[in-house]
Structures are given as C-alpha cells and as structure tokens.
Amino acid sequence: MLYRNCIIRNAFGIILCSVMMGSQAFANVKEGSGKAMEPKEVQQQSIKISGTVSDDRGETIPGATVMIKGTTVGTTTDLNGEYSINVPNSKAVLEFRTIGYKPIEITVGTKRIINAVLYEDAQALDEVTVVAFGKQKKESLTSSITTVKPAELKVPASNLTTALAGSVAGMIAYQRSGEPGADNADFFVRGITTFGTNTNPLILIDGIELTTTDLARLQPDEIESFSIMKDATATALYGARGANGVILVTTKSGKNGPAKIQLRVENSISMPTQTIELADPITYMKLENEAVLTRNPLGQLPYSQSKIDGTIAGNNPILYPANDWQSMLMKDFTMNQRVNLSVSGGGGVARYYVAASFNRDNGLLKVDKRNNFNNNIQDNVYNLRANVNIDLSKTTEMIVRLNGNFEDYTGPLKSGSDTYKMIMHSNPVMFPAYYSATDANITTSHILFGGAVMGAEKGNFYTNPYAETVRGYQDKTRSQILAQLELKQNLEFLTKGLSARLMINIARLSQFAVKRSYTPFYYSMSTFDKATGRYTLNCLNTDGDGRGTEYLGFSEGDKVMTSSNYMEAAVDYNRTFGKHGVSGLLVFQGREEREGQANTLQLSLPSRNIGLSGRATYSFDQRYFGEFNFGYNGSERFDRKHRFGFFPSVGAAWVISNEKFFESVKNIVSNLKLRYSYGLVGNDQIGSSSDRFFYLSEVNMDTGGYTFGSDFKNKIPGVAVKRYANPDITWEVSRKQNFALEFGLFDKLNVIAEYYTEYRDHILMSRADIPSTMGLAAELRSNVGEASGKGVDLSLEYQQVFHKDLWASARANFTYATSKYEVYEESAYKEPWRYRVGTSLAQQYGYIAERLFVSDEEAANSPSQIGVGGTDEVEPARGGDIKYLDVNNDGVIDEKDMVPIGNPTTPEIVYGFGVSAGYKNFDFSIFFQGSANTSFWIDAGATAPFQNNTQLLKVYADSHWAEDHQDVYAVWPRLSRTKNVNNTVKSTWFMRDGAFMRLKQLEVGYSLPQKALNKMHLSNLRFYVSGSNLLNFSKFKLWDVEMGGNGLGYPLQRVFNIGFNLSFN
Known part of the structure; x- marks a missing residue:
C-alpha cells in the first residue's frame, strides 16, 4: 500500500523521494498531483506555497522533489514543473532536489510564490554517460570519454564544428576558412598519429556513421548528448573504424507530458576578424619600378612618371585607374538568420520530438547593379527531424527516427576563397574595372570590362577580378534523407536484466550543381582626348573561342549520389547480485554503401563490411570496476588471410572515495578515482577511395x-x-594506453587529468627501397610505416550557488598531443637531419635563413645558392636576397641543407577556459580559446609582390630591403618583378608562430520573471546578445593567425548576434 503511493509519473521523483524518505516517503503525498497532503497538526495553521522548479536555462523540471526540511512532508512537481505545498509557518525551509542537479534550500518567510532554479551537478555519480552501443553510469566508467553539454555547443554560427576548439579536452581543432558552406573546422581526437590517408574520427549520430558536413549541419537544440571517445576501451567495439577516435551524438527524444513548444530565433552581423592591408596603388607602381631597377638598372620601367603623377592627381580614373578590388567586390559585413522550432511531448504509449530549423548564411560579395542576377554566396540549410517512441507492449518499444537535411547554395563561379585570392593576384592600376559606354558603344547591352592582352597570345587576358566575379554564378543542391527503425525488447521474462534490440537504417544522399555564366567583353582604350575627356574603346575579344557573349550559358557541375544501408542487432545483460554488478553486450553490425557516380568497375561494386562487438563488465561494491571489450571486423578491401581483424581492450577503475577509510575526508575530497585502459583498435580506411581491393x-x-x-x-x-x-596489405593497428585521475573538492570543483600513449603500426606507404632499374610501371605499397603519440588531457569544472539569486560556474580544458615517426621508409641519406624518424608527423622542412645578404660581394663569396629549391631557375643571389645556412658545409645550398623548421602545422596544444554567472534574471558567459606549439609558413611565392600581378602587402612595402635602406632583417628581401626562387622557397625567414588566444564567445541574457511569463502563458522567454571571435591576441598581425598559411583566402568571421528563446506548453 505504501509503495503503491510511490507510483509517480516521473521516475526521477520516485528515486529521489525513496532515497530521502525510505518506504514512508510518500505517506503524505498525493499521487501524481504535485500537491501534498499533510497531517492534521500541520494543516491547522498551514500556509500554502506554490511555484515552479526550473533549470538555469529556464526549462521547467517535472518530477523534482519539494520537501519541508526536517519532516517527511513533500511533493513533486507536475509535468509543467509546477508544485504547491502547505507549510506550517513562515520559518519553514523548503528543499528542492532532482537527480543531476544541486539541491537548494529556501526559507518561506513572507513569500507565497517560490520559484526555484536548480543548477546542474557535474559531480553527480549517478550521471549516465553514453558509451559505445549503450549507456553506463559515470561512476563505473573505465574508459576515457568526454561529454560536452549541448549548451556549450551553442555558438552564434550555423556550423557546429566551429564550437569544438577549446571546448573538449582531448580534441585538437582549428578553423582555416570563414566561407559559408566551406567553413568546417578541422578536428582530431588526441591529434594525428598516422601519416596514412584517413586521420578523421568516426562520427556517429544516433548510431549511424555520417560525415563532418553532417555534424556541422546538426543543430545544438536537437542534441541530447555529445560524447568524444578517446581511448581503446571506449572505441574497441568499433574495431576497424575506431583508431582515430569516435564522436558519438544522440538526438533528443520525447518525454511524457503535454506538448512543449520551443522556439529560437537569431539574427547576426558577420564581418571579417581581420582583413589584409594592401599598399595603395601609388606605392604599388613606385615599388614595381624599383623592383625592375634594383635587379637591372637598364630595365624598362612598367610605369612612367606621368602615369604615376596622373594617378596621384586622381583627375581621370579611366585614364589613370586605381582599383581597390577588395572594397569594390567585398562588403564590410553581412547578415545571417537562424530559426529553430521544436515540439515534444507524449502520453500513454507514444512520445515524440519533432524539430525544424532554417539557417541562412550570406557571403561578403557585393551584388552589382549592372547584373540581373545575384552571385553573392547564399547558403540556405533546412533541417527536419522527427523522433517517435512507441510502446508496442509493456516490454516492447519501437523508435522511429526520420531526418532530412536540405541545402540550397548559390554563389560565384569560383569559391569565395578563390575570389579573395583572385583579388590578391590582380594588378590595381593596369585597367579600370569597366568603362562607361561611349558613343560607339551606347547601344551595347553588355558591360564594357577593362582588360589587357597577356603576351602575344590572342584571347589570353590579364585577370579582371570584377569581370570574373560578376560574369556568372553557380547553384548547388544537397539533399540527405535518413530513416531509422529501432526495436527494443525487454527479455526479463527469460531472465532478469536481459534485453535485445534491432536497428535498421537507410540513408540516401544526392548532390548536383549547375553553373551559368557568360564570357565577358574586354576592352582597352585606343584613343583619348585630354581636352574633352572623350575616348574610344577597342574590343579585345570579338572573334574566336574567347569571343564575348551577352547571354548566360550553362555547364554541368558535380553530381553525387550515394546510398547506404545499415543493420545492427544487440543483446544486452545487466544484473546486480548484492555488491556484485555484471553486464554483457553482444552486437552484430552490417553496412553496405553504393556510389552513383562510379567510373570504374571496382567503384561500381557495393562496398560492404560486417562486424561483431562485445563488452563485459564487473563491479564490486561500487569501488572496483573492470571491463573487457572487443571488436571483430571484416573488410572486403583485404585478402582472405587478413580480411577479419580482432581488436580487444581492457579497462579498470578504483573509486577510492567510496572506501570506508576515506569517509573522514569525503566532505573535502568529494570524489577520487583512478582509471587505466589498454587495447588495440584498427583502421581500414587506408589508401585512396579507388583502392578497393588491394x-x-x-x-x-x-x-x-x-x-x-x-x-x-x-x-x-x-x-x-x-x-x-x-x-x-592489411589494417592499421593502434595500441592505446590511458592513465586517468579524477577528483572533486567540496562537491564544487571537479578535475580530470589523463595521460595517454599510442603506437600505430602497419601504416600503408610507398616503398622507397625499390630501385627504378626494376622497371615497375607503378609504385609498390605495403604496411611498413609506424608512428607513435602521447599527450595529456585536462578538464576542470567549478560550480557555486551563493544564494538563490546568484550563481557562478567556471570550466577549463587543456589538450597536449604530440606525435612522431617511428618507422618511415625513405631514401638513404648521408645527412641525419633529413630523416623523418623521430620528428613530428606534422613537421615542416625548409632552409635556415640567417639574414639578408649585405651586398653582392658577400653573396658572391658565400656558399652558392643556385641549388635552392631543386631547380635550375635560381639566379645568383645578390645583396638583399635571403642568405641560407650551409648546414652540411659542402659549399652549396641545396636540398641537403633542408632541416626540420618551426613547430608542427597541427597545434600540439589547444585550450579553452571561461566563466558563467547569473544574478536573478540576468545571465552572463565568456569563453576564451587558444592554441600553441604550432607554426605556419607564409607562402612567399603566393605573396611575392608584382609576380603574376600579385598585390603588394603593406607590410612588405613598409619593410623591404632597398638600395637606400639596406636592412638585412627587413620583412621582405630585395624586390623582384619576376620569379625569384631563392627568396620564395620554404625557410625560417617566412616561418611564423601560430600561437594565439581569442575571445571565442561572449553572451549576456535576460529571462522574463515568472509573473510576466504567467500573464503571457509562457514557460520561458529569454532575450540575449552574443558574439564570437571578438578579440584575438597573437604576435602575427598580417591576417587572422588561425587561418595559418591560408591567409589569402576567405577570412574568418567575427559575429555579433541577437536572439530569443521561448517555450510554452
């Protein structure tokens, strides 16, 4: 009878109340009503208190327990998070509790409406963590799994991957481009430990293997859990696919209760974090003249003094053009919009979660009024998701998940990044972007683009970036449909703790593109009357293949069609016998993929793989934990004798804080745990996509x-x-080892420190010891490569509730990941520094630059640099050219003098830290992110001024070696109008430190008080302003340092955002 009264709709309330009050817990609670029934002596002078219980994001919490402190009188919140309770007097203290949140106490006083806000308890040992093919209590984990709160992934951007850097311990991530639709971040779990083809982690969304693009398009509002699996115990069940780590995402599902509607609307302003500063056109012409004279005093100058003077006067931009291509083609900022709507609820036998979202990201290209079409980037992404859980019987549950992701992209013929690079390689003073119509051209219906013939070849023109940008556009459409059916069967009628499930998934992806463009008419000025300012034009392409056109032509773009089918069947067992806990899992998987654009017999065949995975765990008295996992996978890519691979792992953990001898200090050290794991994981994604059957x-x-x-x-x-x-040829095999320490202080501070090692062997590579005299037509490859990695992951969380109106929290993550070659087959060198073994997998090689030559005489008396770059195009070095170190002292600078230079291109250190706080209805959060131990090389060939009409960077104009300013440490060496290999090869002269720290995110929000919400019939309404990439701290100033060597491309974006969240039942 007593336990019958404990049947409440929300299981959270049942468990908590049972723990707190024992078998009499609900003797005074009316079942499922959210109201309490008190003893007669309490009722005689009671005060009625009511209110809601919600979390710090304003979401109401059903099933939360509300108790009068010191009594057995209590209630639980209803499905809307509301409660009412009678208390004996104004001195009564109410306790609010629910699993996963820190309890709070509030004295009644004069209040009659008490709304309680609960904050997540990161130290809750009963927290459930998503693991491979299932879930485990956090306390019982022996593996290295980092769980990210979905709220931490909500950044004012449409790309989820941009939020990963610094947010996850064990994740190395960086972003090289800010172009809409092409702004995915690169990310690696514990760095890169293979020099094979595939270095990306396995990405699973609701158990289905998907791509980085699919992860980027995922909406944070739809995420239930986000986990990164790092060690062998966490990834061994994925066998041949888990060597590079696993990202496991689970989307939300419905819960019993009335329909709950949530809406998020955002509008943002996006602009470059930094733009490249170019020299003005006058300086460009003067220094290009200098570049000719400094190499050949008798050389012909490209610009006359009259042209320079006329450009300075600025009287006639047609005769003396001075184009600022960047401001002409690019806007200072753009506007983007994001909307997400979801409906969830359920009752009886079914629960549902349905969501729809729309993101529109616009590019920075200006739309020209002379065109009747829009060639700016506009990336529209639509996402639909429906997850429905149906109880077919008391022991059988069916889950249907449907997801559709649709993308409509419009943009320039070339990418936005190519447009920026085109601007950087276009002469600003050669011709105007376009001419106004003359009397002879008044009736033309096309734009009169400025142009100039390149060399003697007819139809070959110098680039006019304006013409190239506005002459057409491309449309891309991408559609992906995912349909998933899962059946879960409780088999406890056979034996307690036994269950089974079956999942079938079908995915279809299609993508196609079309390009529409015309051929510009290019003109040059043939005559000009200074008195009247009138001029005549000469069309440069009136005939031949390059003849201009006045209509949009059509050309097909890429077409992609893929399909995949996946099946997963599992049997799970979980049982407790006194102090002993045991569990077991056995999973079978099968996958088939087909490529619609196959162009060879091998690619036309369906790709298949199968696998069997298992897990067995044992625990004793919640103190000692052991785990064994394995993956047994088959891949069609290998011969029969290597077709299947077995990948086992073991893990153990000791929760010291659960020992009896620890009880005296547990109020200080609230948690102390040691973990260890070791195992093998494979990688069958070796070679190229065309290498089907080795x-x-x-x-x-x-x-x-x-x-x-x-x-x-x-x-x-x-x-x-x-x-x-x-x-x-067979799999790559990774041997992973992990040591971990977890500890908590005062139930407020939680720290996880991990040290790991990894050794990867059987890496596929080309054989270097096969002589060319064998006459082979193709290279030979085999699994001879080996590499290793090691590092440290640190994460810290702190939470403090000062009182009901004030709270604060802090978090920090640190990742240090290194790697090196252990075995790398290469040619035999006399010079030991040329071998890769012992260096980082991302190590750069180049020449050591000492300084610039003081004079021609010093250059002539120094080791010859004719062999620099391994080409015969190198002219003898002169004063002002870069002087390289003769490492082997043979009197010649050549490839034998190339040594490891700088730090790796992939950062070895990535970190992030931030704080959040709230006072009453206001909340605030700030987050910094950075990286270190990384270098990049400024591509001297791509930034060399004047060569191939390359623009002049202002920093080069301000600091370069000149006859009248012989600075041997200038940024740019002696100028040259033609290609100068000596000054553009990779060297320490243009190597830069890639370390930085940026203000990644800042947000301030305000939630309406409950009284206002009640009048509006809303559960929550929060307004907020936020920003990302607001500040950057770095030694490097030319462009955003995170772009590395891609600085001439589409810049990273600084975003200012405003939005609101609302929800109601």
Whole structure:
C-alpha cells in the first residue's frame, strides 16, 4: 500500500523521494498531483506555497522533489514543473532536489510564490554517460570519454564544428576558412598519429556513421548528448573504424507530458576578424619600378612618371585607374538568420520530438547593379527531424527516427576563397574595372570590362577580378534523407536484466550543381582626348573561342549520389547480485554503401563490411570496476588471410572515495578515482577511395600503344599497370594506453587529468627501397610505416550557488598531443637531419635563413645558392636576397641543407577556459580559446609582390630591403618583378608562430520573471546578445593567425548576434 503511493509519473521523483524518505516517503503525498497532503497538526495553521522548479536555462523540471526540511512532508512537481505545498509557518525551509542537479534550500518567510532554479551537478555519480552501443553510469566508467553539454555547443554560427576548439579536452581543432558552406573546422581526437590517408574520427549520430558536413549541419537544440571517445576501451567495439577516435551524438527524444513548444530565433552581423592591408596603388607602381631597377638598372620601367603623377592627381580614373578590388567586390559585413522550432511531448504509449530549423548564411560579395542576377554566396540549410517512441507492449518499444537535411547554395563561379585570392593576384592600376559606354558603344547591352592582352597570345587576358566575379554564378543542391527503425525488447521474462534490440537504417544522399555564366567583353582604350575627356574603346575579344557573349550559358557541375544501408542487432545483460554488478553486450553490425557516380568497375561494386562487438563488465561494491571489450571486423578491401581483424581492450577503475577509510575526508575530497585502459583498435580506411581491393592488380588495357599501316589508322592499344596486387596489405593497428585521475573538492570543483600513449603500426606507404632499374610501371605499397603519440588531457569544472539569486560556474580544458615517426621508409641519406624518424608527423622542412645578404660581394663569396629549391631557375643571389645556412658545409645550398623548421602545422596544444554567472534574471558567459606549439609558413611565392600581378602587402612595402635602406632583417628581401626562387622557397625567414588566444564567445541574457511569463502563458522567454571571435591576441598581425598559411583566402568571421528563446506548453 505504501509503495503503491510511490507510483509517480516521473521516475526521477520516485528515486529521489525513496532515497530521502525510505518506504514512508510518500505517506503524505498525493499521487501524481504535485500537491501534498499533510497531517492534521500541520494543516491547522498551514500556509500554502506554490511555484515552479526550473533549470538555469529556464526549462521547467517535472518530477523534482519539494520537501519541508526536517519532516517527511513533500511533493513533486507536475509535468509543467509546477508544485504547491502547505507549510506550517513562515520559518519553514523548503528543499528542492532532482537527480543531476544541486539541491537548494529556501526559507518561506513572507513569500507565497517560490520559484526555484536548480543548477546542474557535474559531480553527480549517478550521471549516465553514453558509451559505445549503450549507456553506463559515470561512476563505473573505465574508459576515457568526454561529454560536452549541448549548451556549450551553442555558438552564434550555423556550423557546429566551429564550437569544438577549446571546448573538449582531448580534441585538437582549428578553423582555416570563414566561407559559408566551406567553413568546417578541422578536428582530431588526441591529434594525428598516422601519416596514412584517413586521420578523421568516426562520427556517429544516433548510431549511424555520417560525415563532418553532417555534424556541422546538426543543430545544438536537437542534441541530447555529445560524447568524444578517446581511448581503446571506449572505441574497441568499433574495431576497424575506431583508431582515430569516435564522436558519438544522440538526438533528443520525447518525454511524457503535454506538448512543449520551443522556439529560437537569431539574427547576426558577420564581418571579417581581420582583413589584409594592401599598399595603395601609388606605392604599388613606385615599388614595381624599383623592383625592375634594383635587379637591372637598364630595365624598362612598367610605369612612367606621368602615369604615376596622373594617378596621384586622381583627375581621370579611366585614364589613370586605381582599383581597390577588395572594397569594390567585398562588403564590410553581412547578415545571417537562424530559426529553430521544436515540439515534444507524449502520453500513454507514444512520445515524440519533432524539430525544424532554417539557417541562412550570406557571403561578403557585393551584388552589382549592372547584373540581373545575384552571385553573392547564399547558403540556405533546412533541417527536419522527427523522433517517435512507441510502446508496442509493456516490454516492447519501437523508435522511429526520420531526418532530412536540405541545402540550397548559390554563389560565384569560383569559391569565395578563390575570389579573395583572385583579388590578391590582380594588378590595381593596369585597367579600370569597366568603362562607361561611349558613343560607339551606347547601344551595347553588355558591360564594357577593362582588360589587357597577356603576351602575344590572342584571347589570353590579364585577370579582371570584377569581370570574373560578376560574369556568372553557380547553384548547388544537397539533399540527405535518413530513416531509422529501432526495436527494443525487454527479455526479463527469460531472465532478469536481459534485453535485445534491432536497428535498421537507410540513408540516401544526392548532390548536383549547375553553373551559368557568360564570357565577358574586354576592352582597352585606343584613343583619348585630354581636352574633352572623350575616348574610344577597342574590343579585345570579338572573334574566336574567347569571343564575348551577352547571354548566360550553362555547364554541368558535380553530381553525387550515394546510398547506404545499415543493420545492427544487440543483446544486452545487466544484473546486480548484492555488491556484485555484471553486464554483457553482444552486437552484430552490417553496412553496405553504393556510389552513383562510379567510373570504374571496382567503384561500381557495393562496398560492404560486417562486424561483431562485445563488452563485459564487473563491479564490486561500487569501488572496483573492470571491463573487457572487443571488436571483430571484416573488410572486403583485404585478402582472405587478413580480411577479419580482432581488436580487444581492457579497462579498470578504483573509486577510492567510496572506501570506508576515506569517509573522514569525503566532505573535502568529494570524489577520487583512478582509471587505466589498454587495447588495440584498427583502421581500414587506408589508401585512396579507388583502392578497393588491394589484393588485385589494377590494369589499364587501353593506354598509349602504337599505330601502323600506310595511313597510320591501325592502332594497337597499350597496357599499363596502375597498381600491383599485394595480398599482404592489411589494417592499421593502434595500441592505446590511458592513465586517468579524477577528483572533486567540496562537491564544487571537479578535475580530470589523463595521460595517454599510442603506437600505430602497419601504416600503408610507398616503398622507397625499390630501385627504378626494376622497371615497375607503378609504385609498390605495403604496411611498413609506424608512428607513435602521447599527450595529456585536462578538464576542470567549478560550480557555486551563493544564494538563490546568484550563481557562478567556471570550466577549463587543456589538450597536449604530440606525435612522431617511428618507422618511415625513405631514401638513404648521408645527412641525419633529413630523416623523418623521430620528428613530428606534422613537421615542416625548409632552409635556415640567417639574414639578408649585405651586398653582392658577400653573396658572391658565400656558399652558392643556385641549388635552392631543386631547380635550375635560381639566379645568383645578390645583396638583399635571403642568405641560407650551409648546414652540411659542402659549399652549396641545396636540398641537403633542408632541416626540420618551426613547430608542427597541427597545434600540439589547444585550450579553452571561461566563466558563467547569473544574478536573478540576468545571465552572463565568456569563453576564451587558444592554441600553441604550432607554426605556419607564409607562402612567399603566393605573396611575392608584382609576380603574376600579385598585390603588394603593406607590410612588405613598409619593410623591404632597398638600395637606400639596406636592412638585412627587413620583412621582405630585395624586390623582384619576376620569379625569384631563392627568396620564395620554404625557410625560417617566412616561418611564423601560430600561437594565439581569442575571445571565442561572449553572451549576456535576460529571462522574463515568472509573473510576466504567467500573464503571457509562457514557460520561458529569454532575450540575449552574443558574439564570437571578438578579440584575438597573437604576435602575427598580417591576417587572422588561425587561418595559418591560408591567409589569402576567405577570412574568418567575427559575429555579433541577437536572439530569443521561448517555450510554452
């Protein structure tokens, strides 16, 4: 009878109340009503208190327990998070509790409406963590899994991957481009430990393997859990796919209760974090003249003094053009919009979660009024998701998940990044962007683009970035449909703790693109009357293949069609016998993929793999935990003797804080745990996508050949081997080891410190010890490479509730990940510094630059630099050119003098830290992110001024070696108008420190008080302003340092955002 009264709709309330009050817990609670029934002595002078219980984001909490402190009188919140309770007097203290949140106490006093806000308790040992093919209590984990709160992934951007850097311990991440639709961040779990083809982690969303783009398009509002699996115990069940780590995402599902509607609307202003500063056109012309004279005093100057003077006067921009291509083609900022709507609820036998979202990201290209079409980037992404749980019976549950992601992209013919690079490689003073119509051209219906013929070849023109940008556009459409059916069956009628499930998933992806463009008419000025300012034009392309057109032509773009089918069947067992806990899991998986655009026999065949995975765990008295996992996978890519691989792992943990001898200090050290794991994980994603069957040769039966006969019309085709068969090629195998310490202080501060090692062998690579005299037509490859990695992950969380109106929290993450070559087959070198073994997998090689030569005489008396760059195009070095160190002292600077320079291109250190706080209805959060131990090389060839009409960077104009300013440490060496290999090869001269720290995110919000919400019939309404990439701290100033060597591309974006969240039942 007593336990019958404990049946409440929300299980959270049942468990908490049972723990707090024992079997009498609900003797005074009316079942499921949210109201309490008190003893008669309490009722005689009671005061009625009511209110709601919500979390710090304004979401109401059903099933939360509300108790009168010191009594057994209590209630639980209803499905809307509301409660009412009678208390004996104004001195009564109410306790609010629910699993996963810190309890709080509030004295009644004069209040009759008490709304309680609960904050997440990161130290809750009963917290459930998503693991491979299931869930485990956080306390029982022996593996390295980092769980990210979905709220921490909500950044004012449409790309989820941009939020990963610094937010996750163990994740190395960085972003190289800010172009809409092409702004995915690069991310690696514990860095890169292979020099094979695939370095990306396995991404699973609701158990289905998807791509980085799919993860980028995922809405944070739809995420229930986000986990990063790092060690072998966490990833071994994925066998041949888990060597690079696993990202596991679960989307939300419905819960019993009335329909709950949530809406998020955002509008943001996006602008470059930093733009490249160019020299003005006058300086450009003067220094290009200097570049000619400093190399050849008798050389012909490209610009006359009259042209320079006329440009300075600025009287006639047609005769003396001075184009600022960047301001002409690019806007200072753009506007973006994001909307997300979801409805969830359920009752009886079904629960549902349905969501729809729309993101519009616009580019920075200006829309020209002379065109009747929009060629700016506009990336519209639509997402629909429906997750429905249906109880077919008391023991059977069916889950249906449907997801559709649709993208409509419009943009320039070339990418936004290519447009920026085109601007950087276009002469600003050669011709105007366009001419106004003359009397002879008044009736033309096309734009009169400025142009100039390049060399003597007709139809080959210097680039006019304005013409190239506005002459057309492209449309891309991407559609992906995912349909998933899952059945869960409780088998406790056979034996307690036994269950089974079956999941089937079907995915279809299609993508196509079309390009529409015209050929510009290019004009040059043929005559000009200074008195009247009138001029005549000469069309440069009136005939031939390059003739201009006045209509949009059509060309097909890429077409992609793929399909995949996946099946997963599992049996799970979980049982407790006194102090002993045991569990077991056995999973079978099968996957098939087809490519619609296959162009070879091998690619036309469906790709298949199967696997069997298992897990067994044991625990004793919640103190000692052990775990064994394995993955047994088959891949069609390998010969029969290597087709299946077995990848086991073991893990153990000791929760010291649960020992009896620890009880005296547990009020200080609230948690102390040690973990260890070791295991093997594989990687079958080796070679290129065309390497389907390594054990078969690939032969081209129609290549080359010869002709014969009197008319030479008879042909015998040639035969060429494209790949030699190697039945010994097999998986990459990674041996991972992990040590971890977890501890908590005062139930407020939680720290996880981990040290890991990894050794990767059987890395596929080309053989370097096969002499060319063997006459092989293709390279030989085998699994001879080996690499290792090690590092440290640190995470820290702190939470403090000062009183009911004030709270604060802090978090920090630190990742240090290094790697090095252990075995790398390469040519035999006399110089030991040329070998890769012992260096980082992302190590750069180049020359050591000492300084610039003081004079021609010093250059002539120094080691010859003719061999720099391994080309015969190098002219003898002169004063002002870069002087390189002769490392091997042989009197010649060549490839033998190239050594490891700088830090790795991939950061070895990534970190992030931030604080959040709230006072009454206001909340605030700030987050910093940075990286270190990384270097990048300024591409001297791409930034060399004047060569191929490259623009002049202002920093080069301000600091370069000149006859009248012989600074041997200037930023740019002696100028040159033609290619100068000596000054553009990779060297320490242009190597820069890639370390930085940026203000990644800042947000301030205000939630309406409950009285106002009640009048509006809302559960929550919060307004907020936020920003990302607001400040950057770095030694490097030319462009945003996070872009690395891609600084001439589409810049990273600084975002200012305003939005609101609302929810109601």
